[in-house]
Amino acid sequence: MSPSSTRPVYRIASIPGDGIGPEVISTGITVLKKLAAVLGTFDLQFDHFDWSSDYYKKYGRYIPEGGLEELKKYNAIFFGAVGAPDVPDHISLWSLRLALVQPLQHYANVRPTRVLRGITPPLTSTATNPQNLDWVIIRENTEGEYAGQGGRTHVGQPWEVATEVAIFTRHGIERLMRFAFETAQKRKRKKLCVVTKSNAQRSGLVLWDEVAKIVGREFPDVEWDKMLVDAMTTRMVLHPETLDTIVATNLHADILSDLAASLAGSIGIAPTSNLDPTRANPSMFEPIHGSAFDLVGKGTANPVGTFWTAAEMLRWLEEETAADGLMECIENVTERGVRTADLGGNAGTEEVTREVCEEIERVCGGKGGRVADGSGREALESGEY
Template sequence: MAKSYRIAAIPGDGIGVEVIAAGLEVLEALTALDGGFQLDVTHFDWGSDRFRRTGSLMPADGADTLRAFDAILFGAVGAPDIPDHLTLWGLRLAICQPLDQYANVRPTRILPGIRSPLAGVRPGDLDWVIVRENTEGEYAGQGGRSHRGLPHEAATEVAIFTRAGVTRIMRFAFEMARSRPRKKLTVVTKSNAQRFGLVLWDEIAAEVAREFPDVSWDKMLVDAMTVRMTLNPASLDTIVATNLHADILSDLAAALAGSIGIAPTANLNPTGAAPSMFEPIHGSAFDIAGKGIANPIATFWTAAMMLEHLGEKAAAARMIRAMEYVTADPTLHTPDLGGNASTKQVTDAFIAALAEVEA
């Protein structure tokens, strides 16, 4: 009897609706070809439209509702008429933090048929995994505002770095590095200026490194890291950084690999105590929403990461092979990659490729 996984689908806003629909269409085709598992998908209308109707992006018990699922497939959140901090904290972070999805994993590589904007860079020169601490740090939600509207109005944003939180993400990153062929980790910091939280970050990195003698590691200040990513990408492999720093660096990484439209993300609860959430990183992109030109590749790659997490490794590998087959064809590039293909054309080609690639 085929295994069945309960999937919560939250398309959210903008192109999130379009790419999640494409992702689910591809997954349905995959399960029909595979036969070894099924996906029981429940749709949730959480997002900015719900906020306009009810004043909240999701129900107060939304995170608890999601605990019943095996995984979450998330599109995007954000709308031009609603402040970004309301949408982010009202939905994405309102899921990640209660479900303790503390490890954000963002693979980046140059896919077949896609050119990096970096001159002379070959595909193998840029093959990274960025591990982002995902529940504390600069996005812990600590701080406040006082004396509003007065000349001496003050706002504080407090970054929280706990020994437990830093240790677990550092250990996760070293384990990720160990699982990759080069067994190399770069720890990103800013401890020259942030002399408390990120000095602790540095100290814990050195402590955890002793548990992984087979992993080579080095340390970079975040500003110098942007230079290294751009000028010497082949020197990097696995990267770990704080919530804010990795958020920024992963967007740079996606651009260097050709487009943010191909970049996937996994928000993992490595303990399995709560479901993990999988999302493309491109955001809601309201400037192209409804035009049928959003690149669904990031969602397909994200869906492959979800299948891998669920233990369906063969199906995940099939998704990756189909993705590489499709991106290799320049006639299937969407506008973000310099082409003219539509979301539907890429999706249809991907489904056809699933039937062609070796299972």
């Protein structure tokens, strides 16, 4: 179907990156194109950027000159992964992912977590009551422990010193806290947990706590509490039903969100949105599983995290019906038992992708973009932000 002048066309910058990134981003694009074709209510145009560790080894940089300005022409960025065995991790991370997130002001990293239908989580309590695990983790994404301040002196000497300085600004904390409270306010339970470590980090995270308290006064309908990050790990495992929306620093949320994904079944299903809530810059969407070089070329990588990420990208583009429909199709497939090895199944990447595409034809075809009531709508309500 040729693009219609009466429906929107979204330009998406595809950056597959390293490892299984190209594999899963390819499947994500396949599913997105199928969904757009079946619904017929919007069009997607993908342009591919080969910024990767291979590009770095060839040219000495991950992002070419003018690359950031080029990205600003797009509605969104669809990102795979970065990291290769023969490039130090701090070089790849800081030269690509963080080199995009920080200047594009993606200060809100959003990671929804819940148990998808048909997936058995590792803890018996959650498996019996999967509704108990339904969270949105909001991670400060541009400063804090990953501010990039520090250095090394007297390298190689016994008295060598290395510093890594966490930077917390009132402006950075305030905008992130306001986003977190707004997110909690939109969800059914209107609950927020502020994760901290202010007992030990007596400057930056005391400011973090103080700003949370100030912003919280603007949201009297949001019930919120504060918890030290070490205690938070046990609360997530033992009392998941007490949590809903969670906000934490760059480092703390990075760790906690991996725990959350594992508690929901696998890190292979987990999505990420790197958002500029002002919409001045295109936001970036990526599965959280990383480059996973041990899976490259085997056809076993789980594409569900990429599909869920694609749904979050559509939601950010205000294509709610499409996002809702895609989540319905994903869960219909996982519920039928079509799952990759990390979820206890034996399906490969291509099989899961094919099944989701066929489910899109069945669920979304001929409905003018309307999706049946049920888990898809519940997914929209529980993951809305």
